[in-house]
Amino acid sequence: MNSSRRRSTRLWAALLPILAIPLLAACYPDNPQSTFDAVGPVAKSQLNLFYWIFWAAVFVFVVVGGILMWITLRFRRKPGDPDPAQTHGNTPLEIGWTIAPALVLVVIAVPTVLTIFDNLNSPDPDALTIDVVGHQWWFEFRYPHPDGNGDAVVTANELHIPVGEVVNVNLDSKDVLHSFWIPKLAGKVDLVPGNENFMWIQADEPGEYLGQCAEFCGEAHALMKFRVVAESRSEFDAWLTAEAAPAQDPVDPLAQQGKALFEGGKAQCWSCHTVAGSSKSRGQTGPDLTHVWNRGHIAAGVIENNQRNLRQWIEDPQSIKQGTIMFRDAKIYSDPERKLTDADVAALVAYLQTLK
Amino acid sequence: MTTLSIPVPSRPVHPTGVWGWITTIDHKRIGILYGVTAFIMFITGGLEALYMRAQLARPDQELVSPEVFNQLFTMHATTMIFLAIMPMGAAFFNYIIPLQIGARDVAFPRLNAFSYWTFLGGALILKLSWFFGGAPNAGWFGYAPITGIQYNPGHGIDFWAMSLQVLGIASLAAAFNFIVTIINMRAPGMSLMRMPLFTWMTLITSFLLVLAFPVITVALIELMFDRFFGMNFFVPAKGANPLLWQHLFWIFGHPEVYILILPAMGIVSEIIPTFSKKPLFGYPVVVLSGAVIGFMGWMVWSHHMFTVGLGPVANSVFALTTMAIAVPTGVKIFNWMGTMWGGSISFKTPMLFALGFIWLFIIGGLSGVMHSSAASDAQQQDTYFVVAHIHYVLFGGSIMALLAGTYYWFPKVTGRMMNETLGKINFWLVFISMNITFFPMHFIGLDGMPRRIYRYSSEYGWDFWNLVASIGAFALAFAILVFMINVIRSAMKGEKASADPWDGRTLEWSIPSPTPEYNFAQIPTVRGIDPFWAQKRERVPVAPVAGGSGEDDAHSIHLPQPSYWPFLASIGLFIGAYGLVYYQSIVGMTAGILGLALTIVSVYAWSFEPVNDPEEEH
Numbered sequence: 015m016n017s018s019r020r021r022s023t024r025l026w027a028a029l030l031p032i033l034a035i036p037l038l039a040a041c042y043p044d045n046p047q048s049t050f051d052a053v054g055p056v057a058k059s060q061l062n063l064f065y066w067i068f069w070a071a072v073f074v075f076v077v078v079g080g081i082l083m084w085i086t087l088r089f090r091r092k093p094g095d096p097d098p099a100q101t102h103g104n105t106p107l108e109i110g111w112t113i114a115p116a117l118v119l120v121v122i123a124v125p126t127v128l129t130i131f132d133n134l135n136s137p138d139p140d141a142l143t144i145d146v147v148g149h150q151w152w153f154e155f156r157y158p159h160p161d162g163n164g165d166a167v168v169t170a171n172e173l174h175i176p177v178g179e180v181v182n183v184n185l186d187s188k189d190v191l192h193s194f195w196i197p198k199l200a201g202k203v204d205l206v207p208g209n210e211n212f213m214w215i216q217a218d219e220p221g222e223y224l225g226q227c228a229e230f231c232g233e234a235h236a237l238m239k240f241r242v243v244a245e246s247r248s249e250f251d252a253w254l255t256a257e258a259a260p261a262q263d264p265v266d267p268l269a270q271q272g273k274a275l276f277e278g279g280k281a282q283c284w285s286c287h288t289v290a291g292s293s294k295s296r297g298q299t300g301p302d303l304t305h306v307w308n309r310g311h312i313a314a315g316v317i318e319n320n321q322r323n324l325r326q327w328i329e330d331p332q333s334i335k336q337g338t339i340m341f342r343d344a345k346i347y348s349d350p351e352r353k354l355t356d357a358d359v360a361a362l363v364a365y366l367q368t369l370k
Numbered sequence: 371m372t373t374l375s376i377p378v379p380s381r382p383v384h385p386t387g388v389w390g391w392i393t394t395i396d397h398k399r400i401g402i403l404y405g406v407t408a409f410i411m412f413i414t415g416g417l418e419a420l421y422m423r424a425q426l427a428r429p430d431q432e433l434v435s436p437e438v439f440n441q442l443f444t445m446h447a448t449t450m451i452f453l454a455i456m457p458m459g460a461a462f463f464n465y466i467i468p469l470q471i472g473a474r475d476v477a478f479p480r481l482n483a484f485s486y487w488t489f490l491g492g493a494l495i496l497k498l499s500w501f502f503g504g505a506p507n508a509g510w511f512g513y514a515p516i517t518g519i520q521y522n523p524g525h526g527i528d529f530w531a532m533s534l535q536v537l538g539i540a541s542l543a544a545a546f547n548f549i550v551t552i553i554n555m556r557a558p559g560m561s562l563m564r565m566p567l568f569t570w571m572t573l574i575t576s577f578l579l580v581l582a583f584p585v586i587t588v589a590l591i592e593l594m595f596d597r598f599f600g601m602n603f604f605v606p607a608k609g610a611n612p613l614l615w616q617h618l619f620w621i622f623g624h625p626e627v628y629i630l631i632l633p634a635m636g637i638v639s640e641i642i643p644t645f646s647k648k649p650l651f652g653y654p655v656v657v658l659s660g661a662v663i664g665f666m667g668w669m670v671w672s673h674h675m676f677t678v679g680l681g682p683v684a685n686s687v688f689a690l691t692t693m694a695i696a697v698p699t700g701v702k703i704f705n706w707m708g709t710m711w712g713g714s715i716s717f718k719t720p721m722l723f724a725l726g727f728i729w730l731f732i733i734g735g736l737s738g739v740m741h742s743s744a745a746s747d748a749q750q751q752d753t754y755f756v757v758a759h760i761h762y763v764l765f766g767g768s769i770m771a772l773l774a775g776t777y778y779w780f781p782k783v784t785g786r787m788m789n790e791t792l793g794k795i796n797f798w799l800v801f802i803s804m805n806i807t808f809f810p811m812h813f814i815g816l817d818g819m820p821r822r823i824y825r826y827s828s829e830y831g832w833d834f835w836n837l838v839a840s841i842g843a844f845a846l847a848f849a850i851l852v853f854m855i856n857v858i859r860s861a862m863k864g865e866k867a868s869a870d871p872w873d874g875r876t877l878e879w880s881i882p883s884p885t886p887e888y889n890f891a892q893i894p895t896v897r898g899i900d901p902f903w904a905q906k907r908e909r910v911p912v913a914p915v916a917g918g919s920g921e922d923d924a925h926s927i928h929l930p931q932p933s934y935w936p937f938l939a940s941i942g943l944f945i946g947a948y949g950l951v952y953y954q955s956i957v958g959m960t961a962g963i964l965g966l967a968l969t970i971v972s973v974y975a976w977s978f979e980p981v982n983d984p985e986e987e988h
Contacts, residue, residue, distance in 0.1 A: 042813070042817050042831060044831070045817045045818065045830060045831035045832070046818070046829060046830055046831070047817060047818025047819070047830055048816070048817045048818055048831070049749045049816050049817070049818060050816065050817075057749070059745070060745055060746045060748060060749050061746075061749075063743060063745055063746040064740070064743075064746040064749065067739065067740050067743055067746065068740065071736040071737075071739065071740060074736060075732060075733070075736060078703065078707075078732060079729070079732065081707060082707055082728065082729070082732075085707055085710045085711055085715075086710065086715060086717075086725060089646070089710055089711065089712060089713050089714065089715050090715050090716075090717065091647075091714040091715055091716045092714075095714045097647055097714070097907065098646070098647055098648050098712055098713050098714050099648075099712060100648060100649055101648065101649075101651065101712065102649050102651070102652075102653065102899075103651055103652035103653065103654075103655070103708075104651075104652070104708070107708070108652045108655050108701070108704075108705070108708075111700070111701060111704040112655075112697060112701050115696060115697050115700040115701075116694075116697050119693045119694070119696060119697070119739075122693070122739070122743060123689070123690055123693055126686075126689050126693075126742075126743040126744065126745060126746075127686045127689065127690070129743075129745035129746070130682045130685050130686050130689065130744050130745045131682045131686070132745075133745050133748070134681065134682045134685075135682065150521075185679075189515075189521070190513075190515055190516040190521055191513055191515075191516065191612065193677060193751075193752060195820075197749060197818040200748070201677070201745070201746070201747070201748020201749040201750075201751070202677050202748055202749075202751060202752065203677055203679060203748070204677050204678045204679060206612060206613060206678060206679060207515065207606035207607075207612060208606040208609070208610075208611060208612070209611060209612075209613060209678075209679060211678075211679035212679070224818075224830075226818070226820055227820070228677075228751070228752040228753070228820045229513075229677075229752055230440075230508075230509050230513070230516070230752075230821070230822040231516065232440075232516055232521065233436045233437055233440065234436060235436075235440075235822060235823060236436060236822075236823035236824050236825055236826070237825075336435060336436050336437075337436055337437070
């Protein structure tokens, strides 16, 4: 008797933390990708649904777990116990506990279906529509030209949106599967090559929101990040107008040297990168660099955009992001004769700093 | 009662040592081979996991390169699913099913040997990839198009695909064997609705295997055609839709989940009645709910694809079917509780593991219901929240039950008891460290940590719980070490076990421990559920002089004889599949052809080899 009581105490001691810790989970809304700090209507509806189901689950766990615990304590074998009655079942009871979970499920099924439709149907199909294209391992963002009929405005890894407005997002991929996910704004939708997907997002407060590729996409999957900048409508319009403008030709001689290198045969940056306004730089494989110096981060949101980091990124991209396609495909890293000198890198960085 | 002797020349007769094991077609020895091999594979999969947890213990570590990390998680999952949990289930099918149904062997003993050796070949093809050409790196789900030759020119994917094909052959052969065994070899009187629950779950699992594996086989053939011959089943640039792979994979993959969990539920359904001294509560309902789970397992595959853009209607339908599957699962849990209600519960180690299974499976089941809600799942899909969920059902579910089964049937297999004190220590270590490892993953998942990332930086706030999970993983490894020590120690000098150490209810406890080679000296006649309990308590005789091939004593029992051919056929498949990975080289192609030729010749020879040598006298 005594030992079985000790045993049951041990059982409780092990199980109590499990009952308690779910409550701790809600304690981290400050984390940059926490789903508990929903800032847009899509994420909020998903969070509300999560809480609804979570508390239903806690209810079921406490009831079922409580009964299970009581059974194991109450019916433990004592010395000299006779064989218990050999009951084989109880039909009303069994029908009851088939119906009970079904009822709990109805309680979560109804809001689930409603939220599914809400999240996938845009409340405003005429709102700003952005195309998101996944690449190994960065995100391309394409905006309609502010004039209404010009070429798309193309940027990468930094998505600007007007705060408080519905933004429609079309999703596609150039290579493998990726997934577009900004936890504070909306749950993820996959980028499937050849299968255009759709989602809508809205940020209720201005700010920067982190996002990350959520579908395994190869070597640098962990470092395929982006951020969303939600800003006032006027800030957004100004930003888009600036992005739509072609790059200015550099004046500084070092930067001019860098442009020549960028568009020349040695570095051949032009074959993968576009710089709008340049007749040569029309490459489509890498991110559009027309206004790269305006972005807060480079290498798909992995490092801050500053002179030193740009330098390191050009000199040794592997040290920042293993597996990057630039390192794999650009001859400056594989052909010793075309390896960039320190002066070359300085010139390229100077040129990139004029792209704003 | 005398022991058997089968003196026959010109085929492996009473081979001893290694040859005895290689040529054996005894279901018990094959069961042990399955169990030992699967456990070794479980250790390798565990080491792969520890390597990942070491890398993720702290932010921005560089213990492994991203490429190796991708190989690690691919191999960990493929190993645990196909090389550890499935064959551990097969180990129990092999050893226990004939004993539970009162048979002397499975229906096709040589096919059984072939299943094991083919499984071993498939396992080696996968595991050796670490040393020859690099392990697969596209996840156990191998989503197109990253498995295509354009994105994955190495041989890792080829090893993975060929290994799964070979493992598929092994699984199909075993599944057919157990279906026929269970349908045809039951002792007189054991109607379907008198079969032990573990036998029932094995039957359902076998049907799932037979129906599910062809789907993945077709998908893998298409993938190999893409890679080997430049076809375009999954190449989006040529107009293919890569979602085709996901549909095929999960139409296989979701029933596969139930292939992993139903045997575990079967084991638990044996242990709980035994240690509560009560029959299983609502036996027909538990059987039916197992069948319903197996059936509905085919209707939920797209819940793995809630974020791929199938649209609100498809997502809603699959959300509802997925929720519905919680009903039969819940019913099973309630019936286990009903079994314990009013019982006389003894907390021996097998029962502790079975109870641990119920607790952890409740948690895993509830997080599964959370995932079924497609809209909120959009935040959870491909995060650590899902990692937590699958480990609660596969470790907390399958592995806990398999450990319970090991403690439960160990005396029947070895004739010795496992150490009870070590067993209790083992249980608490596993149970606590399992929760320390996997529960924090719920938090970091909801905090936005995606799966399959080889590093994370500190600013995301995931450091603490990742460290906790890593500490838990190493504690869990220690717990498994305690299990190994207990198994080895008990096998060598454990307390001698009686025939019926747990006061069991089913037929396997009516025969001596360890099981004699012929299992049953006399084939029993069954008069109800739990026949052995009935014999003990109600004096309903379980083994009157009745049927089977033996008339009145073990002396005249015919057992099928050992054979070389199943082993050789499997070797052929191994060589052939290995060669096909290198089909572009002349050596590889030659090996491929020779291997398949060896298989064909062996199967041919095997077909003409009598089960028993006709010259045998008795």
